Amino acid sequence: MALAREESSPLFAGTVAGTLRLILYLALAMVLMVLDHRNGWIWRLRYATSVVVEPIYHLAGLPAAGMRTLSVAFADRKRLTEQNQRLREDLLLANAKLNRMAAVAEQNQRLKELLDTQHSLELNVQLARVIDVDLGAYRHRMLLNVGARDGVKAGQVVIDAHGVMGQVVEVMPRTSLVMLVTDPDHAIPVVIERTGLRTVAYGVHEGDQLSLPNISMAADVHAGDKLLTSGLGGRFPPGFPVGEITSVEQSPSGMFLEGRARPTADLDRSEDVLLLHDLAEPVGPPEPGATAGPPSDLAPAPAPAASSATPPRAADPKPVAAPAAASSTPVQP
Amino acid sequence: MNKQRISLLWFVGTLVFALLSMLVPLPAPLQPFKPYWPALFLLYWSLESSDRVNLGTAFIIGLCADLLDGVLLGEQAMRLCALVFIALRFRSRLRFFPMWQQTLAVLALLVNDRILLLIVRTFAGESLPPASWWISPFVGAALWPFLFLLMDDLRMRLRIQ
Known part of the structure; x- marks a missing residue:
C-alpha cells in the first residue's frame, strides 16, 4: 500500500x-x-456566511468558557469567600462614594439645566460577554456575544469597569466585532484631566499602548496624567477614562511632544463588558446626518451653547474616531 | 462504500478540528507557542493520502481559515497552497525519510510558511513581529512526530484508508 x-x-x-x-x-x-x-x-x-461562521466561533470559544467554569467549580471555598468579602467591601465603598456623589450630581444636573445643555450622567448600557477566540496574533480585535438581533449597531462604544475599551466595527446577527483603542487604525479624541488639554490618542503597532503624537511643545503634560474622552467628534461620549500617560518625549521631528499612554481598561482580561447605547451628544463639529441630538423644539436653544463650548481652533486636527475600514482616509498623520 | 464514507468523514473531521484548534485561545504567555494546526494536518494528509489533498483543497481550507480569522482574505489560502505544493512535490521522498529527517523537513516547511506570512504582512504595511513570533514553527515541528504517529495509529485502528 x-x-x-x-x-x-x-x-x-x-x-x-x-x-x-x-x-x-x-x-x-x-x-x-x-x-x-x-x-x-x-x-x-x-x-x-454568518450562519456558518457564528456557531464555529461559539464552538471555539467553548474550551475557554469551560476552563473558566472549571476554575470556578474547583476553586476552594476559602478563596471564594475571600473574593466575596473583597467584592462586598468594594461595593460598600462604591456605594458610599455614590451617596456622596448623588448630591453633587443633582446639583450638577440643576446647574446644567440652568445652562440649557443636554448632558446627562445616566448610562444606558447593555451587558455583553466576550467570546474568547484567537483572531490572529497582534490584531487588536475582540468578539462579543451580542449582535444585530440584540440591537447592537456599528459605532457603539464598549467600556469596562475601568475605562473605554473600543468601539463596535462589525455587527453580525448574533456576534459583533470590537476594535480596541490600541488598534493602529483607531483614534480617540481625549482631554487631559488635569489641564483640560485636548488631543487625539492613536493605537500603536507594538504592544498595548496608546500614542499621542501631537501635543504642542508648550503644553503642560507629564507622566501620570489621566486621559478622558473629550466627546469631540460625536462618537465617544465625554468623561470616560481612557488611559494614563506613561512617558512624554519630543517627537522625532522636534515639532511636537509625543506621549505614550497605557489604557486603563483591562483589554485582555475582561470577560464582561458594557455596550453604551446612547451615542455622544453632538458637541463640537456636527456629524452630518447624526440622529442623536436634542429634540427639534429644543434645537435652537442648545446650539449657541454648544458652539461656544467648542473652541474655534481650525488648526486642531479633526478627531476622526472612525475605523480605517469605514473611512478611506488614514487617520494617522 | 460505507468504509469510504467513514474515511471521508474522518478526513474532513480532522481538518475542521484543525480550524477549530486554530481559533481556540491559549493563555497570554503561551500564545506565541501555538502551532499552526491547519498546516500540520494538511501536511499529514498530503503525505498519507495525496489523492484527496490537492492545491484546490488547500486553497479552500485556507479561505475558510481566513474567513474565521478575519486577517486578510486569501492570505492563509496562499500560504497553505505553497506548503501543500512543496509537500506534494517531495512526497515520495518525505514519506521514506526516517522520522527525525521528516521532522526537520516539516520545520523547514513551517519556517518557509512564516517567511511567506512575513512578506504578506510587510506588503500590507504592518510592522515587524517580535522575536517570539518565530517560536511557533519549532513547536509545530516538535509536535509533528507525535501527531503523525497518533494519526497513523488511529487510522490503523479504525481501518480506514
Whole structure:
C-alpha cells in the first residue's frame, strides 16, 4: 500500500501542469488579498456566511468558557469567600462614594439645566460577554456575544469597569466585532484631566499602548496624567477614562511632544463588558446626518451653547474616531 | 462504500478540528507557542493520502481559515497552497525519510510558511513581529512526530484508508 507510487508524484522532477496550477492559485490568492485590503471584502463575506461562521466561533470559544467554569467549580471555598468579602467591601465603598456623589450630581444636573445643555450622567448600557477566540496574533480585535438581533449597531462604544475599551466595527446577527483603542487604525479624541488639554490618542503597532503624537511643545503634560474622552467628534461620549500617560518625549521631528499612554481598561482580561447605547451628544463639529441630538423644539436653544463650548481652533486636527475600514482616509498623520 | 464514507468523514473531521484548534485561545504567555494546526494536518494528509489533498483543497481550507480569522482574505489560502505544493512535490521522498529527517523537513516547511506570512504582512504595511513570533514553527515541528504517529495509529485502528 505504501509503495504505490503515482505518476502525479514523481520522485524528482515535477510536472509543468502542477507548477502552472500553483501559479494560478497563488495569483488568485493575491487578487483576493489586494481586493480585500482595498475594500474590506472579508466582512461582507463573513456577514453573508454568518450562519456558518457564528456557531464555529461559539464552538471555539467553548474550551475557554469551560476552563473558566472549571476554575470556578474547583476553586476552594476559602478563596471564594475571600473574593466575596473583597467584592462586598468594594461595593460598600462604591456605594458610599455614590451617596456622596448623588448630591453633587443633582446639583450638577440643576446647574446644567440652568445652562440649557443636554448632558446627562445616566448610562444606558447593555451587558455583553466576550467570546474568547484567537483572531490572529497582534490584531487588536475582540468578539462579543451580542449582535444585530440584540440591537447592537456599528459605532457603539464598549467600556469596562475601568475605562473605554473600543468601539463596535462589525455587527453580525448574533456576534459583533470590537476594535480596541490600541488598534493602529483607531483614534480617540481625549482631554487631559488635569489641564483640560485636548488631543487625539492613536493605537500603536507594538504592544498595548496608546500614542499621542501631537501635543504642542508648550503644553503642560507629564507622566501620570489621566486621559478622558473629550466627546469631540460625536462618537465617544465625554468623561470616560481612557488611559494614563506613561512617558512624554519630543517627537522625532522636534515639532511636537509625543506621549505614550497605557489604557486603563483591562483589554485582555475582561470577560464582561458594557455596550453604551446612547451615542455622544453632538458637541463640537456636527456629524452630518447624526440622529442623536436634542429634540427639534429644543434645537435652537442648545446650539449657541454648544458652539461656544467648542473652541474655534481650525488648526486642531479633526478627531476622526472612525475605523480605517469605514473611512478611506488614514487617520494617522 | 460505507468504509469510504467513514474515511471521508474522518478526513474532513480532522481538518475542521484543525480550524477549530486554530481559533481556540491559549493563555497570554503561551500564545506565541501555538502551532499552526491547519498546516500540520494538511501536511499529514498530503503525505498519507495525496489523492484527496490537492492545491484546490488547500486553497479552500485556507479561505475558510481566513474567513474565521478575519486577517486578510486569501492570505492563509496562499500560504497553505505553497506548503501543500512543496509537500506534494517531495512526497515520495518525505514519506521514506526516517522520522527525525521528516521532522526537520516539516520545520523547514513551517519556517518557509512564516517567511511567506512575513512578506504578506510587510506588503500590507504592518510592522515587524517580535522575536517570539518565530517560536511557533519549532513547536509545530516538535509536535509533528507525535501527531503523525497518533494519526497513523488511529487510522490503523479504525481501518480506514
